Amino acid sequence: MSDDDSFVLDPRLAADSHFIADGPLSQLRLVDDGRYDWLALVPRVPGAVEWFDLDAGQQQRLFEEVRAVAAALRAGTRCEKLNIGALGNIVRQLHVHVVARNPVDPAWPGPVWGASALRRMSDAERDAAVGRWRGALASLSPA
Amino acid sequence: MSDDDSFVLDPRLAADSHFIADGPLSQLRLVDDGRYDWLALVPRVPGAVEWFDLDAGQQQRLFEEVRAVAAALRAGTRCEKLNIGALGNIVRQLHVHVVARNPVDPAWPGPVWGASALRRMSDAERDAAVGRWRGALASLSPA
Numbered sequence: 400m401s402d403d404d405s406f407v408l409d410p411r412l413a414a415d416s417h418f419i420a421d422g423p424l425s426q427l428r429l430v431d432d433g434r435y436d437w438l439a440l441v442p443r444v445p446g447a448v449e450w451f452d453l454d455a456g457q458q459q460r461l462f463e464e465v466r467a468v469a470a471a472l473r474a475g476t477r478c479e480k481l482n483i484g485a486l487g488n489i490v491r492q493l494h495v496h497v498v499a500r501n502p503v504d505p506a507w508p509g510p511v512w513g514a515s516a517l518r519r520m521s522d523a524e525r526d527a528a529v530g531r532w533r534g535a536l537a538s539l540s541p542a
Numbered sequence: 543m544s545d546d547d548s549f550v551l552d553p554r555l556a557a558d559s560h561f562i563a564d565g566p567l568s569q570l571r572l573v574d575d576g577r578y579d580w581l582a583l584v585p586r587v588p589g590a591v592e593w594f595d596l597d598a599g600q601q602q603r604l605f606e607e608v609r610a611v612a613a614a615l616r617a618g619t620r621c622e623k624l625n626i627g628a629l630g631n632i633v634r635q636l637h638v639h640v641v642a643r644n645p646v647d648p649a650w651p652g653p654v655w656g657a658s659a660l661r662r663m664s665d666a667e668r669d670a671a672v673g674r675w676r677g678a679l680a681s682l683s684p685a
Binding site: 448449450462466470473480481482483484485486488491507508509512513 | 591592593594601605609612616623624626627628629630631634643650651652653655656
């Protein structure tokens with residue numbers, strides 16, 4: 400599949416998350432839930448649904464991006480556990496979640512997906528979190 | 543981390559799933575829930591918790607194994623969607639779930655993890671499913 404200008408972010412992903420940065424393949428977004436440090440990668444590949452439907456190079460790039468996001472989340476949160484998931488049952492556009500989890504978070508030890516409605520961030524929370532993760536993941540951006 | 547003879551499967555994983563095959567890095571297991579086609583890969587690396595704590599070669603081998611399992615699940619089930627997840631909030635031993643999902647399954651469109659108690663297979667169901675996936679994934683085994 401081609402990685403080109405015809406990529407359009409799914410409207411539900413757009414409504415439920417905030418732009419952080421563009422990586423080599425994917426758009427990095429912050430999920431709009433103040434209870435978690437929760438990032439998502441959305442490959443800019445029109446029509447992509449399953450990770451393994453990407454071409455081999457794209458699969459690998461996404462894997463490298465997930466690794467970078469996981470490392471930043473762990474370094475920035477000292478979480479107890481990382482959760483990585485590619486589900487897509489509700490939104491088909493391929494996206495990979497990377498979530499920092501802790502025993503005190505409201506969904507623990509269950510998954511965050513489907514656990515409860517998002518607890519939307521205030522504008523100030525959002526700006527702080529976007530700024531924080533944009534800084535931490537500056538290295539993800541293409542040179 | 544070393545991939546050696548001191549690997550011991552977590553007792554909860556052992557109780558909740560059945561051995562299918564050993565891949566190059568991971569033990570492939572069938573989760574004991576007759577409502578889903580649900581496989582899990584458990585790298586035979588003592589002490590492994592997070593995917594990105596494996597050494598670089600192991601990370602890549604696990605990724606290749608997940609790809610092979612995803613391809614077999616899709617070919618064997620014609621599922622609507624694959625769900626791939628590495629959570630580990632309950633069982634810390636590193637394991638990656640690959641699940642074939644369909645709109646008629648009981649957890650749809652939510653995740654299978656934590657949705658409800660496992661619906662254990664009968665002996666006959668288990669034998670049939672283990673045989674089926676062992677055949678489909680024979681290529682995963684080391685030569």
